[in-house]
Amino acid sequence: xxxxxxxxxxxxxxxxxxxxxxxxxxxxxxxxxxxxxxxxxxxxxxxxxxxxxxxxxxxxxxxxxxxxxxxxxxxxxxxxxxxxxxxxxxxxxxxxxxxxxxxxxxxxxxxxxxxxxxxxxxxxxxxxxxxxxxxxxxxxxxxxxxxxxxxxxxxxxxxxxxxxxxxxxxxxxxxxxxxxxxxxxxxxxxxxxxxxxxxxxxxxxxxxxxxxxxxxxxxxxxxxxxxxxxxxxxxxxxxxx
Amino acid sequence: xxxxxxxxxxxxxxxxxxxxxxxxxxxxxxxxxxxxxxxxxxxxxxxxxxxxxxxxxxxxxxxxxxxxxxxxxxxxxxxxxxxxxxxxxxxxxxxxxxxxxxxxxxxxxxxxxxxxxxxxxxxxxxxxxxxxxxxxxxxxxxxxxxxxxxxxxxxxxxxxxxxxxxxxxxxxxxxxxxxxxxxxxxxxxxxxxxxxxxxxxxxxxxxxxxxx
Numbered sequence: 395x396x397x398x399x400x401x402x403x404x405x406x407x408x409x410x411x412x413x414x415x416x417x418x419x420x421x422x423x424x425x426x427x428x429x430x431x432x433x434x435x436x437x438x439x440x441x442x443x444x445x446x447x448x449x450x451x452x453x454x455x456x457x458x459x460x461x462x463x464x465x466x467x468x469x470x471x472x473x474x475x476x477x478x479x480x481x482x483x484x485x486x487x488x489x490x491x492x493x494x495x496x497x498x499x500x501x502x503x504x505x506x507x508x509x510x511x512x513x514x515x516x517x518x519x520x521x522x523x524x525x526x527x528x529x530x531x532x533x534x535x536x537x538x539x540x541x542x543x544x545x546x547x548x549x550x551x552x553x554x555x556x557x558x559x560x561x562x563x564x565x566x567x568x569x570x571x572x573x574x575x576x577x578x579x580x581x582x583x584x585x586x587x588x589x590x591x592x593x594x595x596x597x598x599x600x601x602x603x604x605x606x607x608x609x610x611x612x613x614x615x616x617x618x619x620x621x622x623x624x625x626x627x628x629x630x631x632x633x634x635x
Numbered sequence: 636x637x638x639x640x641x642x643x644x645x646x647x648x649x650x651x652x653x654x655x656x657x658x659x660x661x662x663x664x665x666x667x668x669x670x671x672x673x674x675x676x677x678x679x680x681x682x683x684x685x686x687x688x689x690x691x692x693x694x695x696x697x698x699x700x701x702x703x704x705x706x707x708x709x710x711x712x713x714x715x716x717x718x719x720x721x722x723x724x725x726x727x728x729x730x731x732x733x734x735x736x737x738x739x740x741x742x743x744x745x746x747x748x749x750x751x752x753x754x755x756x757x758x759x760x761x762x763x764x765x766x767x768x769x770x771x772x773x774x775x776x777x778x779x780x781x782x783x784x785x786x787x788x789x790x791x792x793x794x795x796x797x798x799x800x801x802x803x804x805x806x807x808x809x810x811x812x813x814x815x816x817x818x819x820x821x822x823x824x825x826x827x828x829x830x831x832x833x834x835x836x837x838x839x840x841x842x843x844x845x846x847x
Contacts, residue, residue: 445752471758482753486771495767496757541753548757 396421396552396583397442402451404437411437413607415451419552422581426594426615429604430630435587438604439556442585443474456551472500475545479557481537483529483544490516490525493544501548508547515543519573535566542573553577555586591634595619603627638819641810645820648806649827655720655802656789656831659727663788664781666728667735672765674736675743685736692733698794701726705798723795723802727788734784742777743769775846782839789832803827 397419404412411434419425427435440446442453444460444467453460456473484492493512497503503511516522519539529537538558545553555574559567571593578584578597588594594601594615601618603611603626611624622628670688673681692700704726709716717725746769754764796805807824811817 443756445756468758468760471756474756476753476756478749478753478756480749482747482749484750484753484768486775496754496759499763499767500758500760544753544757 395419396423396456397585398452398454399438399442400452402438402441402448402453404434404441404446404448404450411607412441412448415609417602417609417612419583419585421551421583423599424578424584424586424597425600425602426598427585427587427602427604428589428591428594428630429602429610432606433604434607435604436556439554439585439587442552442554443471443476445476468500472548473550474552474554475548475550476554477538477541477545477556477558479560481534481541481561483532483537483541485529488526488528489521489532489540492529492540493547496544497547511547512543515546516540518546518576519543520569533566534562535569538562538566538570539573542570542577546577552583552585555584555588557587557589559588559590589634591619591631603630605630638814638816641814641820642823644806644810645803645823645827648801648803648824649831651720651801652789652792652803652828653831655723655727655795655800656785656792658724659731659792660785660788662724662728663731663735666732667737667739670732670736671739671741672743674740677761689733689736692729693737697726697730697791698797700730701794701798704729719795719798719800722798723792723800727792727795730791731784731788735781738777738780738784739773741780742773742775745776746772778842779839782835782842786832786835786839789828789835793828803831 395418399415399417402412402415403410415438427438429435437446441448442455448461455470458465458470458473460467460470484495487495490509490512493515494505494508497508497511498505513522513525516525519542521536521539521543524532524536524540529540532540542558558574559570562570567590571590574584574586574593575597586593586598598615600612601615602609603618603622603624605626611618611622611627618627619631622631670685673685674689676682701722704717705719705722750768750772751764754768759768792802793804795802796808799805801809803824807820811820814820
């Protein structure tokens with residue numbers, strides 16, 4: 395298992411957002427997390443690379459125990475890539491520099507190698523002609539693809555996606571999902587918080603349905619979408635589909 | 636009217652004002668960058684130390700800082716006896732540093748949190764994030780208010796005349812005691828202050844246009 399979560403509890407002040415999460419993700423698996431707003435899906439995802447800290451529970455990812463005494467969080471984050479809903483592309487750097495920054499400054503990769511890696515990744519996401527422009531000239535979908543390439547530049551073993559298409563207009567959503575599909579086919583371990591049920595159905599190996607801080611139901615896409623067992627799952631899906 | 640003979644001392648005063656403002660502007664900015672970053676840092680002790688400095692200096696009139704540095708410090712420690720010019724630069728720098736610190740801190744905190752999170756998620760250590768991601772963006776935000784402060788500094792620098800430093804204001808006052816022509820003299824002094832501060836505002840406008 396490349397990710398294991400045991401008894402994860404997370405509170406923001408008095409508000410308990412994660413009330414005891416247990417789950418596992420195998421290598422090469424694509425796990426989609428769905429659920430209503432406020433269910434704790436994003437919080438769970440952000441706990442996986444410790445962007446949100448937690449005091450109760452244990453998370454092991456890519457061989458690192460997040461709350462272990464000797465764990466270097468920066469080392470963990472080199473192995474775990476993250477893509478955000480609001481892209482968070484660096485606006486003051488060209489697209490290629492966005493992708494090259496972390497490998498050079500964190501991974502100690504040479505400029506030439508970083509550039510080669512960056513151009514290869516831009517080709518993978520279909521944006522080689524945008525290498526030397528600034529992100530402000532790009533559309534949302536293009537920015538998100540740059541963000542994916544940027545995360546992949548660190549050669550992570552796991553990729554986390556936090557509602558990657560929620561801020562995109564419907565036309566560009568497809569371009570980003572295609573990139574994610576390709577990644578999944580190549581065997582990347584992915585955890586995706588999403589409202590794109592079509593994507594989850596087509597690409598996920600397993601789906602988790604979360605509500606009010608707990609995992610209500612989990613199973614294969616067929617199980618969850620075609621025969622949900624739990625009342626809450628059925629109610630959520632009936633509103634969406 | 637034979638006013639031409641009074642121009643050289645006024646121009647010399649203007650030159651000295653320019654020099655001390657440039658020096659204090661640079662030093663104050665450096666102090667401001669260090670303290671502003673400290674105040675915005677996750678380190679509790681850095682925040683406390685920088686806050687003490689900033690709050691103390693901002694709570695005291697600049698004139699008091701100048702008078703204290705020139706008259707009181709040598710009484711506390713004879714080694715701290717400075718010339719008027721040095722006192723002027725030190726006093727103005729210390730003062731500027733406190734205000735610049737708040738401008739820098741504001742700039743850093745105005746950078747969207749997502750930028751820091753993305754950099755963190757890429758495995759970047761705090762100082763790496765700060766240097767390559769946060770700072771460049773923070774400085775862009777901080778430049779307009781920084782320029783505004785530098786313009787204010789030029790005018791605040793007229794206070795150094797009180798410790799006897801012959802800046803533009805003091806030169807103007809000395810000249811009027813000789814030529815008994817306060818109207819013309821102070822009009823020229825005002826014009827010279829304008830000549831010094833206007834280019835700074837133009838620099839600010841140029842910079843903001845460059846960003847757009």
